Amino acid sequence: MPVQVTPAAEADGVVDEDEWDEAEADEDRDIFHCFTQDYPTPADAVRAARSGEKVEWHGRIEGGLMRHRVLADGDPVVEQAVFMDGFLASAACCGWIQAEDRAEAERGILTTLTELHDICRPVLEAEIRAARPGYRARHLHAFSEAAVDTPLRFPRFGLRTTYAAREVAVWEQTRDPATWNMALSFASFLGFDEKIPELTRDALTARLQRNGVPVNRCARCGVPLTNRHPRWNGVWTWPIAEIGTLCEVPSDVNDHDGVYMFSDGDFGYPHQPEPSI
Numbered sequence: 001m002p003v004q005v006t007p008a009a010e011a012d013g014v015v016d017e018d019e020w021d022e023a024e025a026d027e028d029r030d031i032f033h034c035f036t037q038d039y040p041t042p043a044d045a046v047r048a049a050r051s052g053e054k055v056e057w058h059g060r061i062e063g064g065l066m067r068h069r070v071l072a073d074g075d076p077v078v079e080q081a082v083f084m085d086g087f088l089a090s091a092a093c094c095g096w097i098q099a100e101d102r103a104e105a106e107r108g109i110l111t112t113l114t115e116l117h118d119i120c121r122p123v124l125e126a127e128i129r130a131a132r133p134g135y136r137a138r139h140l141h142a143f144s145e146a147a148v149d150t151p152l153r154f155p156r157f158g159l160r161t162t163y164a165a166r167e168v169a170v171w172e173q174t175r176d177p178a179t180w181n182m183a184l185s186f187a188s189f190l191g192f193d194e195k196i197p198e199l200t201r202d203a204l205t206a207r208l209q210r211n212g213v214p215v216n217r218c219a220r221c222g223v224p225l226t227n228r229h230p231r232w233n234g235v236w237t238w239p240i241a242e243i244g245t246l247c248e249v250p251s252d253v254n255d256h257d258g259v260y261m262f263s264d265g266d267f268g269y270p271h272q273p274e275p276s277i
């Protein structure tokens with residue numbers, strides 16, 4: 001792993017830190033374990049794909065959403081893809097739902113991803129060059145895929161590169177570390193916005209808006225909002241279930257001070273979309 005990052009803090013209290021680090025390390029070694037057990041080399045995977053098998057691995061590693069698969073139509077390739085994530089993904093999703101013209105919003109999201117790639121790629125490449133002089137990061141292309149399994153039909157967006165299967169002998173040649181880190185840079189909680197200012201929430205919002213994606217945010221708590229979700233028509237919400245329609249409020253509202261349980265404050269507050277849009 002070229003970049004040391006803190007794993008998502010999801011350990012439940014019972015696991016001590018050493019055990020947790022060990023579990024993380026095992027997980028890293030086993031990233032493609034099932035995949036490479038079935039297909040020891042890319043050539044094995046291509047043979048399987050040609051005979052009609054779906055050769056695909058996807059998951060979240062160290063907080064980054066990624067996918068590996070073999071496309072066997074024509075000249076077979078191994079595809080390495082990373083997906084949009086974090087604040088960027090929820091802002092894009094809410095903006096896309098709000099848009100009068102969703103095709104235009106989709107193009108705007110793709111443009112945004114292309115621009116962010118051009119900004120992040122040299123930074124990520126330079127980091128890896130510190131350990132691997134002469135290293136060159138892959139150039140990635142923004143893509144969107146139709147989501148067929150949900151009524152919302154919000155497309156999946158990401159960046160990808162492909163490797164001609166005949167040019168790679170081992171899986172290691174199909175795992176570009178800067179591409180990997182591109183996925184991590186989209187996961188808001190990892191702090192990549194501290195070294196790449198274009199990844200801050202305000203900068204991402206402004207860029208999406210410039211590119212024709214009508215992102216609304218809450219004036220009070222700052223989350224991206226939509227009031228056009230089909231199940232929440234007219235209600236401002238965002239796609240994080242624990243929060244959804246409920247704006248963050250001062251914690252003393254929940255402090256009942258030993259008196260009667262329910263008061264006005266228990267109903268919480270709705271989000272307040274910024275008036276400008």
Ligand SMILES: [Zn+2]
Nearest residue numbers: 218221247271
């Ligand atoms: Zn709010």
